[in-house]
Amino acid sequence: MRQVAIVGVGMTRFGRLPEQNLMDLLVSASVEALEDARATDVPVDAVFVGNMAAGLLNQQTAVASALVDRLNLVPAAADRVENGPASGGSALAAGYRAIKAGSAEVVLVVGGEKMTHVPGAEVTRTVATLTHPVAERDYGVTLPALAAMLTRLYSQKYDLSDWDRLRVAVKNHANGALNPRAHFQKEVTLEKAASSPLVADPLRLYDCCPVSDGAAALLLVNAAQAESFTDVPVHVRGSGQATDFQVWHERPDPLQLPAVTTATKRALAEARLAISAIDVVELHDAFTILEYAEAEACGFVPAGSYREALTRGRVARDGELPVNPSGGLKARGHPWGATGVAQACEVAWQLQERAGRRQVHGPRTGFTCNFGGFGNNIVCHAFSREPGREGKNGG
Amino acid sequence: MRQVAIVGVGMTRFGRLPEQNLMDLLVSASVEALEDARATDVPVDAVFVGNMAAGLLNQQTAVASALVDRLNLVPAAADRVENGPASGGSALAAGYRAIKAGSAEVVLVVGGEKMTHVPGAEVTRTVATLTHPVAERDYGVTLPALAAMLTRLYSQKYDLSDWDRLRVAVKNHANGALNPRAHFQKEVTLEKAASSPLVADPLRLYDCCPVSDGAAALLLVNAAQAESFTDVPVHVRGSGQATDFQVWHERPDPLQLPAVTTATKRALAEARLAISAIDVVELHDAFTILEYAEAEACGFVPAGSYREALTRGRVARDGELPVNPSGGLKARGHPWGATGVAQACEVAWQLQERAGRRQVHGPRTGFTCNFGGFGNNIVCHAFSREPGREGKNGG
Numbered sequence: 001m002r003q004v005a006i007v008g009v010g011m012t013r014f015g016r017l018p019e020q021n022l023m024d025l026l027v028s029a030s031v032e033a034l035e036d037a038r039a040t041d042v043p044v045d046a047v048f049v050g051n052m053a054a055g056l057l058n059q060q061t062a063v064a065s066a067l068v069d070r071l072n073l074v075p076a077a078a079d080r081v082e083n084g085p086a087s088g089g090s091a092l093a094a095g096y097r098a099i100k101a102g103s104a105e106v107v108l109v110v111g112g113e114k115m116t117h118v119p120g121a122e123v124t125r126t127v128a129t130l131t132h133p134v135a136e137r138d139y140g141v142t143l144p145a146l147a148a149m150l151t152r153l154y155s156q157k158y159d160l161s162d163w164d165r166l167r168v169a170v171k172n173h174a175n176g177a178l179n180p181r182a183h184f185q186k187e188v189t190l191e192k193a194a195s196s197p198l199v200a201d202p203l204r205l206y207d208c209c210p211v212s213d214g215a216a217a218l219l220l221v222n223a224a225q226a227e228s229f230t231d232v233p234v235h236v237r238g239s240g241q242a243t244d245f246q247v248w249h250e251r252p253d254p255l256q257l258p259a260v261t262t263a264t265k266r267a268l269a270e271a272r273l274a275i276s277a278i279d280v281v282e283l284h285d286a287f288t289i290l291e292y293a294e295a296e297a298c299g300f301v302p303a304g305s306y307r308e309a310l311t312r313g314r315v316a317r318d319g320e321l322p323v324n325p326s327g328g329l330k331a332r333g334h335p336w337g338a339t340g341v342a343q344a345c346e347v348a349w350q351l352q353e354r355a356g357r358r359q360v361h362g363p364r365t366g367f368t369c370n371f372g373g374f375g376n377n378i379v380c381h382a383f384s385r386e387p388g389r390e391g392k393n394g395g
Numbered sequence: 396m397r398q399v400a401i402v403g404v405g406m407t408r409f410g411r412l413p414e415q416n417l418m419d420l421l422v423s424a425s426v427e428a429l430e431d432a433r434a435t436d437v438p439v440d441a442v443f444v445g446n447m448a449a450g451l452l453n454q455q456t457a458v459a460s461a462l463v464d465r466l467n468l469v470p471a472a473a474d475r476v477e478n479g480p481a482s483g484g485s486a487l488a489a490g491y492r493a494i495k496a497g498s499a500e501v502v503l504v505v506g507g508e509k510m511t512h513v514p515g516a517e518v519t520r521t522v523a524t525l526t527h528p529v530a531e532r533d534y535g536v537t538l539p540a541l542a543a544m545l546t547r548l549y550s551q552k553y554d555l556s557d558w559d560r561l562r563v564a565v566k567n568h569a570n571g572a573l574n575p576r577a578h579f580q581k582e583v584t585l586e587k588a589a590s591s592p593l594v595a596d597p598l599r600l601y602d603c604c605p606v607s608d609g610a611a612a613l614l615l616v617n618a619a620q621a622e623s624f625t626d627v628p629v630h631v632r633g634s635g636q637a638t639d640f641q642v643w644h645e646r647p648d649p650l651q652l653p654a655v656t657t658a659t660k661r662a663l664a665e666a667r668l669a670i671s672a673i674d675v676v677e678l679h680d681a682f683t684i685l686e687y688a689e690a691e692a693c694g695f696v697p698a699g700s701y702r703e704a705l706t707r708g709r710v711a712r713d714g715e716l717p718v719n720p721s722g723g724l725k726a727r728g729h730p731w732g733a734t735g736v737a738q739a740c741e742v743a744w745q746l747q748e749r750a751g752r753r754q755v756h757g758p759r760t761g762f763t764c765n766f767g768g769f770g771n772n773i774v775c776h777a778f779s780r781e782p783g784r785e786g787k788n789g790g
Contacts, residue, residue: 001497046636052457055450061524062447062479065772069641075657077636078772079485080477084457090474094489100496102396103634129456239498241441241472246464262470377460377473 003387004099004236007229008037008219009348014333015183017213022051022058022114025215025335026067030110033217034071037229044219045104046077050091050111051337052084056126058114067110077104084130085286086372087111088216088340089379093239095220096381105222111341112215123211127336130373135247144208146248146374147287148200153255154289155202158304162202166193167310168288169206172324175317176331178358183212183333207288212333216342223387232352236344237273237365238382240266246376260297260369263378267367271382272389275299278382279363280350281321282343284371285328294369295323298380322360325350340370340379351385398782399494399631402624403432403614404743409728410578412608417446417453417509420610420730421462425505428612429466432624439614440499441472445486445506446732447479451521453509462505472499479525480681481767482506483611483735484774488634490615491776500617506736507610518606522731525768530642539603541643541769542682543595548650549684550597553699557597561588562705563683564601567719570712571726573753578607578728602683607728611737618782627747631739632668632760633777635661641771655692655764658773662762666777667784670694673777674758675745676716677738679766680723689764690718693775717755720745735765735774742778 010032012025020028026049034040049064060066064078083090088111095109115123124142131137154160170190176182193206219229226233242262245251251258268275281300285291292306300321301309309315315323326332326346329339347366349355366383405427407420415423421444429435444459455461459473478485483506490504510518519537526532549555565585571577588601614624621628637657640646646653663670676695680686687701695716696704704710710718721727721741724734742761744750761778 053450055448055521055524056456059524060528061451061477061521062768062772064477065479065525065638065768066527066641068638069771074639075637075654077488078478078638079489079636082456082459082475082477083473084460093472094474094492097489097492097496097498100498101492102495103492126450126456129450129454130460132461133455241474242470243460243463243473244469246461259470373457373460376464377457 002100002102003223004096004220005223005226005233006218006236006348007221007226007233008033008039009345010036011181011216011342011345012214013181014212014214014335016116022054022060022063022112023066023070025114025213026110026112027070029112029215029217030071030108033108033219037219039219039229042106044073044076044106044108046098047073047108048091048094049080050088050340051080051113052082052087053113053126053336057118083377084372085336086340086370086377086379087337089370092218092341092344092381093241093379096236096239099220099222105225107220108217109220109341110215110217111338113335113337114213115211115335116213132247143374144200144203147289148203150293151202151289154292157255160307162194163190164307165288166190166206168285168291169193169330171310171316172285172328172330175325175358176327179327179332182327182331183210184331203287209286209329209334212335214333214335214338216338216345218341218344234348234351235384235387236381237384237388238267238271240264240270240380242266242378244376246373248374257293257297257375259375259378260294263380264298267380267382273365273382278365278367280325280347280360280366281323282326282346282368283323283328284369285324285330286334286371290371291323294371298369317358317360325355325358325360343368343370344381347383351383397495397497398618399491399615400618400621400628401613401631401743402616402621402628403428403434404740405431406576406611406737406740407609408576409607409609409730411511417449417455417458417507418461418465420509420608421505421507422465424507424610424612425466425503428503428614432614434614434624437501439468439471439501439503441493442468442503443486443489444475445483445735446475447477447482447508448521448731452513478772479767480731481735481765481772481774482732484765487613487736487739487776488636488774491631491634494615494617500620502615503612504615504736505610505612506733508730508732509608510606510730511608527642538769539595539598542684543598545688546597546684549687552650555702557589558585559702560683561585561601563680563686564588564725566705566711567680567723567725570720570753571722574722574727577722577726578605579726598682604681604724604729607730609728609730609733611733611740613736613739629743629746630779630782631776632779632783633662633666635659635665635775637661637773639771641768643769652688652692652770654770654773655689658775659693662775662777668760668777673760673762675720675742675755675761676718677721677741677763678718678723679764680719680725681729681766685766686718689766693764712753712755720750720753720755738763738765739776746778746780
């Protein structure tokens with residue numbers, strides 16, 4: 001079976017970017033990824049764009065078709081992949097499969113979203129299009145409300161305090177302060193986070209990721225050709241995706257995230273990697289509680305023990321299992337369709353030892369978890385510096 | 396390399412379906428495809444939903460995640476694929492690649508759109524989201540306007556009359572009259588078509604496909620397992636996609652459709668089939684001129700000669716190369732995301748000899764062309780009764 005390698009990485013700064021529209025952002029990240037791979041003259045076979053809401057927020061459909069034109073990559077195949085806030089992860093999975101299937105040798109994967117040009121209420125209304133229209137939306141359920149309820153349940157079961165939870169924000173802001181592409185490049189204290197305004201009780205402002213503009217891109221190739229592009233390819237070893245019941249209150253145990261567990265197992269099985277072999281992780285901390293819940297559902301730490309991993313510094317940038325060295329969604333920002341690709345960009349930079357001041361110590365393997373809906377569509381990927389056992393020539 | 400077979404086919408009636416929402420339509424087509432394959436108890440690994448505008452028209456994102464829940468297919472992977480009016484073709488391509496890549500053994504591909512519940516002006520505004528916002532949309536360019544300009548150019552070059560062109564509508568309505576799932580199940584005379592109201596000069600009402608609701612579904616499996624599902628598998632032999640410059644007037648020769656030519660070549664090369672070996676064809680006749688232009692750009696007939704193929708009956712249902720035996724977009728209808736899947740459903744039914752009163756004579760191979768944007772993103776597939784040369788066990 002053919003194997004897949006990342007040979008180029010690109011990403012815009014995330015944040016409020018009033019001068020760039022969605023297409024500008026997608027182009028900017030793409031060009032950086034192509035230049036990074038010295039591939040500006042190489043035919044690209046396919047382009048997959050992860051984007052959640054270009055129709056609703058930007059009055060554009062078929063953005064992938066427009067992008068190949070702007071990049072002068074015609075006649076490359078081009079599709080937009082949409083899986084809510086996990087659209088980027090799904091676009092990466094689509095690119096990976098295109099190479100594995102033998103349909104393509106060189107694939108550009110781009111994720112992006114332009115969100116800050118519309119009023120906050122429109123962003124809220126747009127993200128509510130993910131929820132069940134009758135069983136959730138009509139009752140006023142929003143994603144922050146769901147996260148608040150999950151936080152309450154988790155906090156009751158494991159006696160979690162506001163401060164315990166907000167340590168996620170403190171850690172991720174400390175990492176983001178070292179990331180020149182992060183939306184927020186400043187540290188925050190526990191005191192400040194805990195005194196920030198309530199958003200959805202008990203969640204405070206610092207429990208929630210911001211609304212951001214941004215795009216991220218990866219150039220993927222058949223691993224057998226990776227060395228003609230870069231000296232430091234990063235191997236996409238496994239891709240796993242799983243769904244859960246859409247309506248949160250219909251799940252057997254709303255505290256569990258079985259789709260996270262299943263997607264993780266699928267990605268690691270394909271990668272032939274044990275979870276204990278993972279060196280650096282990007283999780284989808286759209287809300288602080290999600291870093292807790294995902295780290296435990298993935299199996300990086302036992303249920304109820306992420307607080308200890310946080311307080312002991314195990315998941316800090318210099319810990320044994322750095323989680324969200326990029327700053328995560330909390331500090332890097334969360335342009336929906338960009339996030340899944342940006343997570344993979346960070347893991348690639350870390351494995352290539354190109355992460356600058358936020359570089360973690362010598363990672364050989366990495367893992368990403370991109371969280372769609374409210375935990376009902378999860379996309380995970382496992383990466384390594386080395387090719388898989390079948391050998392980089394495709395076995 | 397693994398091969399892919401269709402083992403189940405499902406499709407709603409197309410038309411104005413006021414009692415069914417988008418999710419109802421997707422569920423209905425899916426259940427029929429699963430039942431057709433006797434696969435209601437079989438685990439489905441992945442679901443791909445082709446849909447263009449659920450965000451704009453239905454205020455729903457992540458419709459694939461919602462669908463797996465409604466179908467009780469959790470934890471199947473699920474993604475929406477969007478490529479404008481070729482979203483269905485792209486969803487089929489995604490499902491095909493998932494099996495070829497070894498990521499899935501059983502894949503449900505669904506395409507659907509719910510359009511008739513909004514005013515016509517909103518449909519027009521939504522389809523305009525495909526065009527370039529500055530170079531086209533701001534100037535008031537609509538898809539009917541582009542089709543009218545293409546019609547004028549073609550008509551000048553090849554001395555085509557209104558009647559010549561409207562023979563496409565007459566043929567496709569005659570076919571649709573025999574299709575119990577078609578939006579329009581009635582014949583139309585050339586006289587009536589030629590005296591219908593002008594939409595965009597020279598295009599008349601009968602030059603244009605209707606606005607329809609509907610969904611279509613296919614169950615795909617690794618061909619090595621096809622016989623455990625059905626006695627009449629249909630093999631997806633090749634998948635080809637290609638793009639062109641987005642802005643029609645920026646293309647070197649606006650009369651050419653090079654993406655159609657390239658996508659056809661890619662699909663046929665993968666299928667190892669010559670175009671002369673194709674027995675039945677579904678083209679994307681959103682406007683009558685497109686059946687002309689696509690048939691010629693695919694290479695089924697030489698440039699400028701489709702008129703002759705039409706007038707001699709060569710592309711009629713009982714001709715040597717039936718084109719759009721389903722009724723095409725003109726009569727079957729065109730719920731954007733559904734169309735590409737519905738085209739493949741028709742070819743599958745024809746190859747299985749299950750097309751009822753519109754059955755063509757003993758086809759062994761078939762071909763579909765799904766047309767995105769205004770010819771700037773084309774998805775073609777080639778099908779056959781028999782597996783490819785590598786053998787049905789996957790070679």
